[in-house]
Amino acid sequence: xxxxxxxxxxxxxxxxxxxxxxxxxxxxxxxxxxxxxxxxxxxxxxxxxxxxxxxxxxxxxxxxxxxxxxxxxxxxxxxxxxxxxxxxxxxxxxxxxxxxxxxxxxxxxxxxxxxxxxxxxxxxxxxxxxxxxxxxxxxxxxxxxxxxxxxxxxxxxxxxxxxxxxxxxxxxxxxxxxxxxxxxxxxxxxxxxxxxxxxxxxxxxxxxxxxxxxxxxxxxxxxxxxxxxxxxxxxxxxxxxxxxxxxxxxxxxxxxxxxxxxxxxxxxxxxxxxxxxxxxxxxxxxxxxxxxxxxxxxxxxxxxxxxxxxxxxxxxxxxxxxxxxxxxxxxxxxxxxxxxxxxxx
Ligand SMILES: Nc1ncnc2c1ncn2[C@@H]1O[C@H](COP(=O)(O)OP(=O)(O)OP(=O)(O)O)[C@@H](O)[C@H]1O
Ligand SMILES: [Mg+2]
Numbered sequence: 475x476x477x478x479x480x481x482x483x484x485x486x487x488x489x490x491x492x493x494x495x496x497x498x499x500x501x502x503x504x505x506x507x508x509x510x511x512x513x514x515x516x517x518x519x520x521x522x523x524x525x526x527x528x529x530x531x532x533x534x535x536x537x538x539x540x541x542x543x544x545x546x547x548x549x550x551x552x553x554x555x556x557x558x559x560x561x562x563x564x565x566x567x568x569x570x571x572x573x574x575x576x577x578x579x580x581x582x583x584x585x586x587x588x589x590x591x592x593x594x595x596x597x598x599x600x601x602x603x604x605x606x607x608x609x610x611x612x613x614x615x616x617x618x619x620x621x622x623x624x625x626x627x628x629x630x631x632x633x634x635x636x637x638x639x640x641x642x643x644x645x646x647x648x649x650x651x652x653x654x655x656x657x658x659x660x661x662x663x664x665x666x667x668x669x670x671x672x673x674x675x676x677x678x679x680x681x682x683x684x685x686x687x688x689x690x691x692x693x694x695x696x697x698x699x700x701x702x703x704x705x706x707x708x709x710x711x712x713x714x715x716x717x718x719x720x721x722x723x724x725x726x727x728x729x730x731x732x733x734x735x736x737x738x739x740x741x742x743x744x745x746x747x748x749x750x751x752x753x754x755x756x757x758x759x760x761x762x763x764x765x766x767x768x769x770x771x772x773x774x775x776x777x778x779x780x781x782x783x784x785x786x787x788x789x790x791x792x793x794x795x796x797x798x799x800x801x802x803x804x805x806x807x808x809x810x811x812x813x814x815x816x817x818x819x
Pocket of ligand 1: 489546633634635636637656657682686768769790
């Protein structure tokens with residue numbers, strides 16, 4: 475069965491930190507940071523994606539770098555349109571831009587206005603017919619959860635700006651929640667901790683670097699120091715007596731930073747209908763999204779929430795892989811009574 479017989483078919487995951495685009499039959503062809511750079515006062519982008527992210531890291535004064543998506547929703551409409559237009563063109567290569575049909579993931583509890591903004595920005599970027607899919611469904615499919623099974627699993631997609639949660643059962647998602655808490659909040663917790671402990675102002679990119687290179691929430695030995703070259707600016711270095719930042723405390727700070735999310739998850743699980751909660755207690759939870767890569771996170775969730783926990787293979791790609799599965803095998807999913815191809819926003 476072909477859903478969109480007249481044009482190219484794309485799947486797009488528009489995230490706070492990353493945009494992924496897959497082309498039907500070709501797989502994932504674009505993986506780029508969600509960033510756009512404008513020259514000071516200019517309205518045309520000077521760089522998009524990885525190039526723009528590097529300008530952000532270098533803190534070039536004549537360039538304004540924006541992340542147009544926040545917590546999975548459009549925060550800067552013009553920036554989002556320019557970024558999406560570039561990535562759609564990149565995905566299509568030399569093929570003409572003829573209103574490609576798009577399957578796109580949206581936060582589990584996006585409001586009507588947020589969905590409209592996502593839709594309008596994609597349309598302005600050149601997309602044609604649109605199919606909106608809840609993120610936990612896409613992430614669950616991309617994590618390889620079975621389409622036909624009586625078991626239920628809690629899918630927890632922890633991205634940069636938000637955590638999307640849903641009960642995945644038989645190719646359907648129920649009890650969807652979006653908690654506006656993700657990797658960006660962990661970075662901010664690290665920025666605050668370095669300021670408190672060393673009196674240093676590090677950038678959020680530096681904090682993200684510490685988190686990704688050495689961060690964990692487990693108690694196993696970590697490298698005890700990170701070279702300052704990696705995380706702070708030249709001016710700040712002048713005030714330093716030592717050229718390393720002690721980071722043995724990072725697991726503790728990250729563990730504490732996860733507390734609001736753990737409390738929210740606890741509340742969501744406690745409020746599931748009895749039958750659904752019992753099924754989730756058997757099936758457990760599957761972690762997807764970039765933050766699932768943090769060492770020891772599965773252990774922390776298992777201990778605090780008393781449920782089986784698995785980390786999906788390739789957590790950064792789960793959502794786009796699930797969207798691609800929907801592009802490729804719509805028939806199998808429609809069998810479950812779900813209607814894709816909705817244009818009803
Ligand atoms: N190895 C790693 N260890 C820890 N965190 C990581 C690692 N790799 C990526 N991350 C974090 O994962 C987050 C990005 O994840 P992801 O790409 O899934 O987010 P997103 O889909 O863009 O955001 P959202 O879904 O919230 O809109 C960032 O906060 C990043 O720092
Ligand atoms: Mg995401």
